[in-house]
Amino acid sequence: MTDSTSAPAPPTARWVPRRSIGVWGLVFFVVAAAAPLAVMSGVAPLAVMFGGVGAPGGYLLGGIVMAVFAVGFTAMSRHVDNPGAFYAYISRGLGRTVGLGAAFVAVLSYVLIAVSFVPAIGVFAHDTVLSLTGVDIAWQIWAVVGWLAVGVLGYLNITLSAKVLGVLLGLEVLVLVVFAVPIIFQGGAEGLSFGSFNPGNVFGAGVGALFVLAFGAFLGFESTAIYSEEAKDPKRTVPQATFIAVGFLALFYTVVLWAAIMAYGPEQAVVVATEDPTGMFFTATEQWVGAPVANAMHVLIVTSALAAALAFHNASARYLSALASEHALPSPLARRSSSGSPGVASLTVSAVAGVIVVAFALAGADPYTHTFIWLNAIGIPGIIGLQALCSAAVVAFFRRDPHGHGVFTRLIAPAVATVALTGTLILIVINYDLLTGAGAATNAALILVLPVTFIAGLVVARILRARQPETYQQLATVRPDEPTSVG
Helix, strand or coil: CCCCCCCCCCCCCCCCCCCCCHHHHHEEEEHHHHHHHHHHHHHHHHHHHHHHHHHHHHHHHHHHHHHHHHHHHHHHHHHCCCCCCCHHHHHHCCCHHHHHHHHHHHHHHHHHHHHHHHHHHHHHHHHHHHHHCCCCHHHHHHHHHHHHHHHHHHHHHHHHHHHHHHHHHHHHHHHHHHHHHHHHHHHCCCCCCCCCHHHHHHCCCHHHHHHHHHHHHHCCCCHHHHHHHHHHCCCHHHHHHHHHHHHHHHHHHHHHHHHHHHHHHHHHHHHHHHHCCHHHHHHHHHHHHHHHHHHHHHHHHHHHHHHHHHHHHHHHHHHHHHHHCCCCHHHHHHHCCCCCHHHHHHHHHHHHHHHHHHHHHCCCCCCHHHHHHHHHHHHHHHHHHHHHHHHHHHHHHHHHCCCCCCCHHHHHHHHHHHHHHHHHHHHHCCCCCHHCCCCCCHHHHHHHHHHHHHHHHHHHHHHHHHHCCCHHHCCCCCCCCCCCCCC
């Protein structure tokens, strides 16, 4: 039986938000977190290697599933104005105890993904500078520069982060458009083929591995709700930004990856992706557009990782602050800086990032194959599992009161999303070695972090319920100054 969330105790005084982020600011955070250039040039070739020519169709299908998930997710955002997002929605649908367990998993997943991009910045910057200038500067130095940049921007006013992300994201998108357009208009190496969208190719032998990579490319789009306190008219901007981000990513990934396959021809593209996955996009860019654009792409991979690190850093800080404001975590984490950002939480995320990256480096771990990949191997299934649980919570929430929503919004879409995302999570676990490249013992240790964290959240919830019932009743409460009617 779930805990009742009706008639919660009056919440404690909260920080009064500065509603400064518009629809496009939210979109920048979401799409930047997805790191489209890093996904296309660094991950998508692996999807082609495992999924063959059907890889673009896999990304399109991933986008469709995420859009279906967003139907119920954004409907619930109109009634639960809480920056805890997954935590708040799951609490309101399935009970506060389950919600707090989900909150711990959310914090862990977001923080680890944010941390993972710090060494990635170092590796990408090292390789880019070495290839373009011949100067060999250790990746650790570049990682420190990236860590400082993310820490400073994350601590300052959120509108500055939005502007920085907007510029970096615009450059990422531009270079990929410049890459794709000539290939499509000139017909590629062998003429345009639409076999990438044939269900037989999409659901081929490597479908499990393909879906791991394709669905993982959309992580972070749900973070629109995390910024609800700082968004202008959140009941309008959060749903709009969510659907714009999902729709853009789905179409952009699909078209750009399809263009990359057309650049070589379907059969040759699979060969290139298998033999030289890291060079697939750069070689095609130099061949079809020229070396200057290929060089620009090398540089923008660094800024893509920086933008993703900043976006996940901001999301992590806001999760910590939201939980601290409700006393589920130490209260000092809820303290705001003079600019209105969750300053203490932001500094905490920076500190955790520094400790983890230094610890991995001292242990001799490879900054990319170990630090970056392994941390994502925990964060990716963590967030997808939360998406599945959140969809189930949407069904439960609207079953008690439809709030004027139709049956598709409150039942069919979230139910379909629950099944699809659960299936995706199972595929990820089955193909876990694809993400980590590690042995069975390491894989077991990594994946067990998630259920252990969830159980820890359940234990904390039970302790709060027994010893601090008033605090427990205030968890995931709707903001007192916000209406709950359908906007």
